[in-house]
Amino acid sequence: MEHVRWSSRPALHRPALVTAFAGWNDAGDAATTAVRYFADQWDAECFAEIDPDEFYDFTETRPRVHQADGAVRHIEWPGVELLAANIAGTSSDDAVGDLILLVGTEPQLRWRTFCAEITQLAIELGVGRVIHLGALLAEIPHSRPVPVTASGTNLEVLEAERLPTSHYEGPTGIVGVLHQACNEAGLDSMSVWAAVPTYVSGAPSPKAALALAERTARLLRVDLTTGLLEVAARVYEQEVDTLVADDDDTADYVRRLERDFDEEADDDDVQPGKDLTAEIERFLREQHPDH
Numbered sequence: 001m002e003h004v005r006w007s008s009r010p011a012l013h014r015p016a017l018v019t020a021f022a023g024w025n026d027a028g029d030a031a032t033t034a035v036r037y038f039a040d041q042w043d044a045e046c047f048a049e050i051d052p053d054e055f056y057d058f059t060e061t062r063p064r065v066h067q068a069d070g071a072v073r074h075i076e077w078p079g080v081e082l083l084a085a086n087i088a089g090t091s092s093d094d095a096v097g098d099l100i101l102l103v104g105t106e107p108q109l110r111w112r113t114f115c116a117e118i119t120q121l122a123i124e125l126g127v128g129r130v131i132h133l134g135a136l137l138a139e140i141p142h143s144r145p146v147p148v149t150a151s152g153t154n155l156e157v158l159e160a161e162r163l164p165t166s167h168y169e170g171p172t173g174i175v176g177v178l179h180q181a182c183n184e185a186g187l188d189s190m191s192v193w194a195a196v197p198t199y200v201s202g203a204p205s206p207k208a209a210l211a212l213a214e215r216t217a218r219l220l221r222v223d224l225t226t227g228l229l230e231v232a233a234r235v236y237e238q239e240v241d242t243l244v245a246d247d248d249d250t251a252d253y254v255r256r257l258e259r260d261f262d263e264e265a266d267d268d269d270v271q272p273g274k275d276l277t278a279e280i281e282r283f284l285r286e287q288h289p290d291h
């Protein structure tokens with residue numbers, strides 16, 4: 001792991017790893033918001049970073065300059081950090097002992113080397129399960145429950161959670177590549193995606209972040225307090241309600257999406273949002289992750 005910069009070596013008991021990357025895989029900042037919420041709730045501490053020099057095109061993802069006390073300039077480089085949280089006592093059946101959170105910006109370069117670093121680190125730290133979070137834009141209404149889909153080799157878990165799965169083939173992002181790398185390394189890996197409405201694509205979506213956080217907690221069988229995210233999700237929905245009401249065309253469009261969603265939900269044989277797998281395929285094919 002020559003590209004991992006360790007600040008400490010945490011002692012972890014049966015940890016799980018949860019990942020999220022800002023950028024192409026993170027519509028509405030939902031995935032990174034969920035992981036950072038975990039970090040805040042469980043007082044996670046950074047123990048390592050990935051050296052950005054080998055994996056980022058700094059002309060595309062530029063470092064940022066900050067000032068302290070109006071004089072001292074500080075450069076913040078894009079990259080990935082790893083945090084450790086002890087969540088003992090939050091697990092109802094001791095399914096997970098501790099948690100590793102990986103969050104940062106999607107790299108542009110050397111994805112295979114990058115993923116090899118992450119999988120080797122996970123194996124060395126004794127990770128038992130990996131959950132990769134993502135979010136995409138889809139034709140769904142903001143006023144209904146957030147559809148969530150997943151993929152993974154542990155079909156028993158996915159079926160128990162009634163998570164629709166996709167057999168997508170086509171372009172992918174770092175979430176898909178790292179997910180596959182974890183599978184090839186023998187790790188129990190799954191990729192979990194939430195949908196964000198296309199008509200509010202530029203706004204952060206705490207509602208989608210809440211859906212990812214709740215689903216991840218269920219998959220890990222840990223207790224999570226989501227009060228702050230729930231409040232943010234309600235405010236988000238109210239604000240979008242107001243924006244939609246101000247435009248007749250958008251309001252008509254949203255009412256059609258609501259009608260379609262409700263008709264699907266009324267079908268006893270269909271889980272609401274199951275058709276999102278087709279939306280995922282359309283979304284991914286329209287993107288151009290060739291950097």
